[in-house]
Amino acid sequence: MSSFYLSKPYQPPLAPKNLPISEPWALFGGINPKRFMKDYWQKKPLLVRGAIPAFSLASQNGDPPLVSPISYEELVELSGYDDVESRLIQSQPWRFQHGPFQKKVVPSLKKSDWTLLLQGMETHHPAAANILSWFRFIPDARLDDLMISIAGIGGGVGPHFDSYDVFLIQMSGRRQWRISQQKDLNLNPKLPLKILQNFNCEQEWILEPGDMLYLPPHIAHDGIALDAGCQTWSVGFRSPSFKELLQEGLWRLAESLEDAPELEEKFTDPKQAATENAEQLPKELIKQLSSQIQKLKLHQIDAFLPGVAAYLSEPKQQAFFDSPIKPLNPNAFLKNLAQRQLRPSPQTRILSLGKKVFCNGEEVSKNQTAMIIAAWNTLSANKYLQISSLRKVQESSLYEAYLAGWLIFDIQTKR
Template sequence: MTSLPLCLPDSLTPEQFLAEYWQKKPLLIKQGLPQLIDMFEPEDMLGLALEEDASARLLTQAASKQNGQPQWQLKKSPLTEADFANLPEQWTVLVQNLEQWSPELGQLWQAFDFIPQWQRDDIMVSYAPKGGSVGKHYDDYDVFLAQGYGQRRWQLGKFCDKDTEFVADEPIRLFDDMGEIIFDEILEAGDVLYVPPKLSHFGVAQDDCLTFSFGCRRPNLMQIIDSMADIATNDSDLFVPMLLPQALQASGELQTDSIDAIKTQLLQMLQSERGDHIIRQAVSEVVSKRQYDALMPEETLDTDELMKALAEGATLQADYSNRLLYSKTSDGFVLYANGQRIDGLDETAMAVLIRLANGEKLYSADVKEIDSDDLSEWLENGWVWIDFAE
C-alpha cells in the first residue's frame, strides 16, 4: 500500500498505461506529481552540485569562434564555485542520485509503484536558467520528466536507433534531426512527461527551472552473463570437463558438431534446476546493486533513540537510495539488498522487510516482534529510513 496517489491521469489505469504507453509512446500527466512543487529551489541544487561527494556535471553551450556554431563543453564533479564564474548565457547543471541526499524526495518513487522498484534507476535533477538545455538527444531507458520549479518547453520527435548519427566531436551524444515533432508543450511545476526509450526529446528552460528525471532501467545481457559467471565459480560440478561425442576429423579442425554439442550441454544446464538457481541469483544481484557508492551518514541513531522515535510515532520506510528486493523460490522468499543475498533471516524479519520493499510505512506496532538491534542494523545498512513524526 502506498501513501501517494499514482502518477497517472485519473482516466488511465496502471494496466492501461503499461499496455498502451510503456516503451511505446509518450504521455503528458498534468499535475502528476504536485508533491514536488516548492520542494526545492534552484539554490538548493546549485549548492548540492558543489558537495564533494555529489555526482554532478556542468554543461555549457557557447558559439564557436571559428564558425559561430554552438559548442558544448562538459565538466564533471567535483565542481567548485570557480566553475560557475563567467558562465555563458546557456548552461545546465545535472546532479544524479538525489535519493542519497534527500530521502524525502526518494519517497516520491511511491507515485510510480506501477513500475517494479527493481527497475528504478535514480532521480536526477537538471537546473538551467532561461534558454538552458542539454541539447537534442535520446535515452536508452524510460524516464518520467517531472517539473519541480519554473517551466520547461519539451519537444518530442522520432524514435532513434543504432544508426542515428550524432554530432561529431561533442562531449555528449547530440543530434540535429529529431524528425517530425509529435509533441510541443510547456510543463509547469507538478507536471510530468513520460518519455519511452530511444524517443528523441529536447527540453529548453523558459525561466529558472528544475526538472527531476525519474529514470527506469533494465540490466543488459552482459551484466547478467558476468554475474552468472561469478556465481557459477562456486559450483564445483561445473568445473568437470564435458563428455562429448567424437567423430573422425582433421586434427587441426574444430568442427561445428563439437561446438553444437557444447552449446547443447550449456543450454541443458541453464534450463535445469541448477541453471534456474544461477540465473535467479545473477539477476537478483545485478538489479539490486546500487549504481552509486553509498554516502556515509554524518549522524546515526543509536538503538535507544530509534526505539524512542518509533514509540513517539515515527515510521520506518524503505530507503530508496538503496536496493531492497525479494524473489520467491520453491523454498520460500529470498531477500537481496544492494547486490547481496541476505541469509539468516527468520520468518518475522523476512515478512517485515518484504513489506518495506513493497513500499509500506511501518509503525512501532508493525515491528514490535523485531529485535531492536536488528532494526538498528537495518537503519545503519541503509535498507530503511526513519520518518520522524511531525
C-alpha cells in the first residue's frame, strides 16, 4: 500500500496579522523572535527540534503521520511550468539541469542520488505562502522566497555555503545536515556546481519532519536525504551588495529627474572669462551643477531611498500577471471591496518607505488621494484590504493594479 494512504498532509496555518514577537515560539525552541534576532540572526546557527509541533503531536496521539502539504507528483508537475524556476541536480557524477522539465525527466522516488529544487513556491501554493507568513518579523525587503527541495535517498547539492540567511524546515522524510564554520570557502573548479573544495564537518544532526535548522550567511553545510521523497523547505533572504543597491537607486534617481521641468533650463555662463586652460572642465559649470544638486537634495539619502524601495519591490523575473477575464467596473470594484478582501497576487511584491508605497517596482502612492494612499498602506502592512469608505477608484493606482492582475479578490466573501 502506498505511504500516501498511511499519512496525512500537514496544513500550515496562516500567521496572524500582528505577530506576537515578544511571546515564546515553538518555531524557535521556546524563545521569542525578538531574542532570536538579537542572539542568533547573522550570528550563529540554531537547531530546533519540533519547530512545527503538529508533526510530533500527531505521532503522540496515534494519528496518521504528517507529511508535506505538497506531494512528489505535484512538485514534478510544477517543475514543468515555464513560470516556475526549477533545477535538477544529480550526483555520481555531479550533473545540473535547468527546468522546465517533462515528467519523464524527473527521477522516480525509487531512484537515489537526485534532488529537484523549486524556487518561489510561495507564489504557487498556499501552504508555502502560509509558512512564509510566519517570518514577517523580518522586514519584507529582506525576504527572498521559499524553495522546496525534494530528493531520492542520497540526494543533495553537495557541501556549499550561502551568502544569505536560511531557515531549513524538514517537511517529509529525514535529512542529515553537516555544518562547519570554516574560513576556507574555496570552490571546486572542476565541478558544475558551487561545491566546496575542502569541507570539514564540525557538527552534524539528522532532522526529522517538523525540525528546523537556521544558518547565518557563509556557514558551510551539506544536506543528504536519508529517505525517498525527503522534502526540505528553505526560507531564504535577499542579500544585495551595496554596489547593486547604489546602482539601482542611482538609475531610478536619474529617471526621477524627468519630473523636474526646471532642469530643462540651459546652462549659461555670461561671466566666463578667457582661459589659458581650455581643456579643463569650467569652474562655472561645476559651480552651477553643485547648486542644482543642492536644490534637488540629490546628496541626501531621502532622495535616494525611493529608488532603492522601487528596486526591492520588483517581482521576480519569472513573475506573470493575469488580468481579470471579466474586470469589474469601478462601481462594482467598490462594492466588492466592501464585502471581500483584496490581496496582492502571489507574484506581487509591496514595500513601504514611510507613507510611500511601492508595488512591483512602481511608486503606487504617488499623486494619489489621501484615501487611496491609506488603502495602499493597509495593503502593504496587512497584505489585504477590505474597506467600505472609499468613494472613487476610477483612474486610481489601486484600480489600475487590479486591472493589471497585481491585486486580486479572495474567492470567499468576508464580512
